[in-house]
Amino acid sequence: MALLQISEPGQSTKPHEHKFAIGIDLGTTNSLVATVRSGLADTLADVNGQHLLPSVVQYTANSVLVGQAAKEHQVADSQNTISSIKRLMGRGISDLRILGDNLPYAFSTSDSSVPRIKTAAGDKTAIEISADILKVLKQRGEQTLGDKLEGAVITVPAYFDDAQRQATKDAAKLAGLKVLRLLNEPTAAAVAYGLDSGAEGIVAVYDLGGGTFDVSIMQLRQGVFEVLSTGGDSALGGDDFDHAIAEWVIAQAGLNANDLSAGTLRLILQEACAAKENLTEHNQSEITIKFDESQTWFGTLTRDIFQQLIDPMIKKTLMSCRRALRDAEIEKHQVMDVVMVGGSTRTLRVRELVGEFFDTQPRVDIDPDRVVAIGAAIQANALAGNDPEGNLLLMDVLPLSLGIETMGGLAEKIIQRNTPIPVSKAQDFTTYKDAQTAMAVHIVQGERELIDDCRSLARFELRGFPPHVAGSARIRVTFQVDADGLLSVTAREENSGVEASVEVKPSYGLQDSEIESMLKASMEYAAEDKDARSLREQQVEADRVIEAIDAAMADDGSVMLSEDEKALIIEARGKLQAARHQATDSQELKSVMANLEKVSAAYVAKRMNASVQKTMAGHKVEEFNND
């Protein structure tokens, strides 16, 4: 059919080469996808015009629901409807004890270090659940752009450790996304804010989301966004405000949380969240909770009570701010602007205390929900190669120190927190026994002295170096942190030059083999996705064919075709038009299209000849042969 579209030489019908890349804000409460089109960055809406995708997934025996539709089942089907999964990313079974009180899910007992939530669709890890959210965002990107995606920039809290970052990257892989970069959320926000306002100088980004808190101190200068320091808490957010209110409600109602069902707890949390949001506009919120048919509780949450409940949490965030300032060697008065990011900065008390702390009016004029996704889209656009001047540059830092275990369970820091990344550091080790040929290295992340207080990242076994007298082998282990903040390790015995093999056992991540098998499992889903995709491709093709036929017929249809030929083509065209909107699988549409092609084949050939003759008119055949 392409033959019908004859273009003049030198006039390409190909649109200009713009590579599409998306920015994804994978949030605790809501997620967003954004892209840059015609030089403008904006978030993308779903078919209903909604930009925010609630980060909620409902699993049933034969379906996966994501977003608002899933959120509606949170109370009725709380066990299978998973929310705030970001809190479990890169976390281990042992972490559940700390987070566990707030999680209404059943966990499967398995020997893996990664927690698995029991659902109607089988056991699910945080990585798989996050991948299901990412798939929906990816699809939204593809449908809006109608083009193949170059890749995605996915944002993570700046304070995410290596395991949490790796888990995010694995989720993207599972969703079939090419990750151009993991970008820290405050950095993304600064990009959107800085490019918009043209600000230059020191900026503090205060990012309080649903489940995480980050603060970054940054220097903005001529398109360079240099992070001087970062701090935060990867398990503190607006969710905790809801929990504090919920606990208050339960106490006021004279109940015990342990006696309540998961569904009731979820209901109380939803009411708590609504009461919190209402306080942004009003001085008090009325709360009504129907525990069951016979028992209903009414209460009033005033701003005063709310402040008492959340002030300790806000103060915790301010401690992180102070430490970040100290690390950056910046005084408060040097901070030009404080940019508020994350839905939880809508809480007035947060704005008030942050303003008091920095002694400045915080910037709340940017949309705290969308700014991170927009910054990610700008960076994705640049990484895809659409920023030829190359002005944008993001220089980030390692959020938490990396260290290794030494004698006595102490952590020795190898790379200090707030070191600019990428960075590499070599450390020499020696053997302590004669003829020792292997050695174990335990890598941790965190600021504390004791190994047990830091986060275990991985255990490495170095093997295969030649036997030496104790203390004479020199094993050089190189720690490389890339621009995503992810660590990789290589080791080599310096005297012999033997490359020691490094076997990584991630403490809280999935083994590569586990990721592989998940990928295989998702292929079955992928078959479904593929069907939808190829139908969409055929629809686009059908539109093009119809358009081409119409143009040709208008041009020379009456001259070249008999009435019968014309009627045949018009009939076939009509069928294709109908099938374009009705066909449910791509094969059906394809055969209708093939019919039109068959009916109009002679017409196409005639047009070709006419076109060739027209081009050659006034030329000799030889001229063309010499080519």
Add this chain to the structure above:
Amino acid sequence: MSDLIFSQNYFEIFSLDVSTNPDLALLNENNRALQRLAHPDKFANSSEAEKRLAMQKTSLINQAFNTLKDPALRLQYMLSLKGIDMNAETDTTMDGAFLMDQMELREKISEVRSQSDPLDELETISKDLKSSSANLIIEFDKHYQADELDTGREVIRKLQFINKAQREVSELTEQLEDELL
């Protein structure tokens, strides 16, 4: 950007003269300029080998930047340029008067909580430490110029003591502030 940086010393990388007191504004500016050329994000569409090279170059630039930014690391690096390893075992002992001062200082820090205004006291200590540190850098410079490298090394040892005390003061300040908040 060329591969030359792999054979340059840290000062050369940033086009600075070897000095105990380099122009930090220039260091920052040149760092940004180098990152613009070498940062892995500028090679997002290049081959794997080019990406790796970009990461190695940027790692080196960052390492050099960190070293020159921090006075103790900077001086230590200047000694290493002359072939002196700070970590090598030596049999020299620390000057007794300095050690006495340090012990007194530690005692002062540990008793700070019982003061009427501990934060104020800590700020005074911190200021004193800063001026000691500045004096030690000047002292090092003198020895370095005179090629008295072993003496220079002793000065760095002192500087490391001072820095450690400074970190403890910061941590304690942080703790006290947190308690007050």
